[in-house]
Amino acid sequence: MADVLMWQPWLFPRAATQSERGAAPVRAEDEARVNSAAEAFAADDSATEEVRWLELVAQGDEQAYRQLMNRHLRGVHAFAYRMLGSRAEAEEVSQECFLRLWKHAGRYVARAKPSTWLYRIAHNLAIDRLRRRREGSLPEGLEEAAASERQSALVHDRQVSRQVERALQDLPERQRAAIGLVHYQGLSNAEAALVLGIGVRALESLLARARRQLREQLAELATSDRREP
């Protein structure tokens, strides 16, 4: 299992330490589920195609690079924004992420989907920025007003959108990453665990705690929403 998580650490700003992971030790159940995720990856035609694109990018093929960009930029950018709460920083992380894709595609090891690899790069870049924020070298970055422009007025109004965004930003960063990957980007629990470099059960613990906190924070919204016709 640990071998599955070997992600060539020089590619990333800083790998999460075991204490930061706060994760339960890896179990046989985790291993089985990660292996099943690997099998699903092997059977996934689009992932196989992306692996081929990555090989071409490693040879300097700009067309393959653009194919990967067209498929994953939106998701990587949305995930970076979800992590950082700042449009400008999300753009910087996205750009750095694809720069690394261009420069280091040859280092990709086909043990997981290329998208998982990209999300892991984005996650590590975002974590690095959050750490620098805590150390005071980067400003806080919750942007609410501009981000709510594309909110669908058919479902919820702008105020609801802002409150949800704030509730997400209030989550601890690893819980926020877990929700961002699973709920917003649609990754499976096993894939999200790979991205975060933790076991599947640890990931599920993060998800459960995140959903509980969100439910508590948004309970009032849910109640008022229910009262509305």
Added chain:
Amino acid sequence: MTDSNSLDLTRFQELLDVHGPELVRWPEPLQGAARALLAASPGAREAQRQALELAALLDAAPEILPSAALLSRIAALPARQPRGWAAWWPFGNPVAPLMGWAAAAAFGLVVGSGSIPLLDPSAEADLAASDADAEDGAGLESDSAATEAPRQAAAEGEAASDEDWNDLELALGIGWDWEEEP
């Protein structure tokens, strides 16, 4: 893995928090037990309803799309960040200047091989001077008739050779100034 018989309301709520309200995203072994519980328990249905409500609220978070400027910046990264030889050679493809240099060198070799003495003005002047000396020498008059024929033949051959070379010079645009001198 939870056994299907042990899936009570508390465990169901935990699984909702872990896997979300959509049962299709749950591990397959748990889906049957969850459906059975939902069919039998109003509490389970209420828990799922709340989980769906939370998921809908989360979907209300703003959708963030990359800007057109970001798209173009990232699309231009390969051009701005060349790899391999292009990363340290800022003058484009190095084959082109190398080919140019090689062609110029080859041309120089072709032009320079064997033809240089005919183009040398000092050699021509030396030849004229030696002709003048020969005409001035008194003791050589008797020999002049004997030597005239081969010299004339050599001069004709030289003139023909010069004529050929002049055509080449004209074609290539070299040596023109020297030919114009009186």
